[in-house]
Amino acid sequence: MTEHWTREHAAERLRRPGAHDDKYRRGVLGLRTGSARYPGAAVLGASAAWRTGAGMVRYLPGHDEDPPYGLPAPAAAVLAAHPETVFGPGRCDAWVIGSGTDPAARSALEQSELLELLHGSAPVVVDAGALDLVPRPSADRAPLILTPHAGEFERLWERTMRAPLPREWVARPPADAEAGGNGAAARQEAARRLAERLDATLLLKGSLTLIASPGGRVLSCGPATPWLASAGTGDVLAGILGALVAARSAEVRDDRESLGPLGATAAVLHDAAARTASGDPAATAAGRPITAGDVAQAIPAAWRALV
Numbered sequence: 001m002t003e004h005w006t007r008e009h010a011a012e013r014l015r016r017p018g019a020h021d022d023k024y025r026r027g028v029l030g031l032r033t034g035s036a037r038y039p040g041a042a043v044l045g046a047s048a049a050w051r052t053g054a055g056m057v058r059y060l061p062g063h064d065e066d067p068p069y070g071l072p073a074p075a076a077a078v079l080a081a082h083p084e085t086v087f088g089p090g091r092c093d094a095w096v097i098g099s100g101t102d103p104a105a106r107s108a109l110e111q112s113e114l115l116e117l118l119h120g121s122a123p124v125v126v127d128a129g130a131l132d133l134v135p136r137p138s139a140d141r142a143p144l145i146l147t148p149h150a151g152e153f154e155r156l157w158e159r160t161m162r163a164p165l166p167r168e169w170v171a172r173p174p175a176d177a178e179a180g181g182n183g184a185a186a187r188q189e190a191a192r193r194l195a196e197r198l199d200a201t202l203l204l205k206g207s208l209t210l211i212a213s214p215g216g217r218v219l220s221c222g223p224a225t226p227w228l229a230s231a232g233t234g235d236v237l238a239g240i241l242g243a244l245v246a247a248r249s250a251e252v253r254d255d256r257e258s259l260g261p262l263g264a265t266a267a268v269l270h271d272a273a274a275r276t277a278s279g280d281p282a283a284t285a286a287g288r289p290i291t292a293g294d295v296a297q298a299i300p301a302a303w304r305a306l307v
């Protein structure tokens with residue numbers, strides 16, 4: 001049984017700052033995202049995290065090759081876009097890892113540092129190029145929320161279950177799978193089983209985004225505006241989610257199941273920002289083309305409209 005996560009549900013999970021807050025109490029998010037080849041992903045995630053209300057965003061560059069094509073290093077790109085970003089190690093209440101990285105280009109040092117985060121105590125949003133690093137369930141593993149798209153979900157299933165994704169559950173769905181046809185139930189069941197096996201929260205992206213918790217709860221959000229289906233919007237979602245998790249880090253450490261509602265809230269805010277950017281805030285009109293950067297920029301206005 002899947003619960004639909006509404007704008008009202010999301011509004012309840014958006015933490016507003018109070019008079020006793022300071023930048024640390026509002027949540028420090030650490031980013032290990034972007035790479036020589038994909039510096040833009042680091043910028044998009046940082047931009048989204050700041051605009052979702054993180055008290056501080058800390059960027060830690062990976063151990064990478066020299067950038068090609070005259071590109072700036074990801075840290076330089078993040079600084080140029082967001083001079084408020086803090087660089088280098090320090091306290092972090094949550095992490096985003098993997099957006100804009102390629103596992104084939106990962107060094108041994110990079111891998112061991114990422115595994116250390118995955119076995120730390122702060123919650124971790126695991127995206128894109130870090131999904132292959134998710135360790136088996138263990139008592140010393142950090143609270144994890146994984147954010148695969150359909151292709152990454154299929155690869156994660158095969159790696160975890162050591163079997164192909166059953167044909168009727170193929171995560172890249174026929175049109176009806178997300179729209180409520182027979183495939184929809186199969187997609188939910190696949191997400192539920194994988195979350196249970198990994199003992200981690202799983203956010204399966206798509207027009208309808210599903211969030212499956214290890215305890216068996218499944219939330220759904222959407223359908224989101226189809227204008228969201230463009231490169232880089234997943235990097236924005238990871239930044240939004242990271243900021244929401246950092247703001248509620250203590251709650252997540254106490255109860256890993258609370259990552260499910262936070263994942264669903266991130267997906268609702270992401271869609272609301274896309275609709276705002278697209279000139280369709282009330283989801284009544286067709287909207288217009290947008291970029292991932294436009295989505296990040298529209299987060300504060302979407303937040304205000306939601307609460």
Ligand SMILES: NC(=O)C1=CN([C@@H]2O[C@H](COP(=O)(O)OP(=O)(O)OC[C@H]3O[C@@H](n4cnc5c(N)ncnc54)[C@H](O)[C@@H]3O)[C@@H](O)[C@H]2O)[C@@H](O)CC1
Nearest residue numbers: 038039040041099100101128129149150151172231232235
């Ligand atoms: N500005 C940037 O720096 C950007 C960086 N990006 C990064 O680029 C890297 C590669 O990501 P990709 O997702 O392109 O590639 P992947 O390496 O994840 O694989 C794409 C493959 O998966 C299949 N697939 C099945 N369902 C899919 C779906 N729903 N969406 C996408 N592919 C699907 C495709 O057919 C393709 O063969 C990631 O690290 C990502 O974070 C992208 O986010 C785009 C923007």
Ligand SMILES: Nc1ncnc2c1ncn2[C@@H]1O[C@H](COP(=O)(O)OP(=O)(O)O)[C@@H](O)[C@H]1O
Nearest residue numbers: 149205206207225226228229231232233234235
């Ligand atoms: N048809 C669609 N309608 C609405 N939203 C979509 C659709 N397809 C994908 N999305 C959303 O767009 C984002 C794409 O993320 P992702 O595939 O990780 O892209 P990238 O890696 O390029 O950032 C996700 O949030 C996903 O839910």
